[in-house]
């Protein structure tokens with residue numbers, strides 16, 4: 001079972017590298033953006049013609065939510081053209097594609113967790129390009145799993161947890177928004193879920209399971225609650241202040257509520273998902 005991972009140096013990519021030794025029966029091939037540029041179809045074809053993977057986990061993306069507002073072409077090239085290119089080569093080489101998407105495809109006006117069937121309505125360029133990437137894959141072929149996730153953090157690369165810990169060493173007080181509600185996702189848990197999906201697919205191949213799935217840790221919180229827990233677990237004594245989104249304007253508008261309903265992924269793949277607090281403690 002050969003699994004190619006694109007975007008291998010991002011936080012999800014590094015999390016997949018971290019757990020790879022737990023799966024000796026899988027031959028992982030990790031491609032950084034220098035090894036495989038997903039926005040370049042010719043490059044994708046060259047790499048796939050050599051590797052002919054059974055599965056491709058796409059951990060590559062343009063993830064700078066605010067910067068995307070001022071460079072939409074770059075976000076489009078990676079998140080839409082890149083996703084389409086991978087779908088095209090996966091179709092050509094009979095590879096199953098596991099593609100990661102985002103809670104930011106939703107507008108956040110819901111008051112109960114989003115299911116896979118809820119209608120997306122992105123509020124910014126990043127969310128729009130991720131949604132268009134999903135549609136590009138769906139228009140190309142059927143052998144895909146699109147996994148939407150939220151608030152990804154890990155010990156690797158850049159993320160909210162690492163920013164909070166850095167700020168705690170530089171400042172006495174920090175203000176964090178408390179009126180955006182979602183669920184943190186440990187990238188290592190997401191990585192394990194992706195591998196579990198590929199393993200299940202490999203063990204019992206069926207077209208019935210292809211489609212869109214939600215994955216995050218269990219529970220919900222605000223960014224303020226998340227920061228509070230990060231400081232508590234890491235014994236950081238800092239004056240943490242809750243503020244409304246209106247006091248922290250950003251170029252991209254973010255969903256107020258983006259909790260994902262994970263019933264489908266749990267039922268289909270038998271996943272047991274840790275609470276966000278328990279998973280945060282494992283880092």
Ligand SMILES: NC(=O)c1ccc[n+]([C@@H]2O[C@H](COP(=O)([O-])OP(=O)(O)OC[C@H]3O[C@@H](n4cnc5c(N)ncnc54)[C@H](OP(=O)(O)O)[C@@H]3O)[C@@H](O)[C@H]2O)c1
Nearest residue numbers: 007009010011012033037038060061063100102149151152
């Ligand atoms: N981070 C979050 O909070 C969050 C939330 C919801 C969903 N997601 C989704 O989760 C997935 C993983 O995110 P992440 O946090 O691991 O992202 P990340 O840390 O920003 O990593 C993204 C990786 O993609 C690579 N990349 C960029 N352009 C590329 C290209 N043209 N070809 C190949 N690789 C390219 C980057 O490589 P270089 O550094 O070399 O450019 C980087 O290593 C993404 O699909 C993202 O949209 C993330």
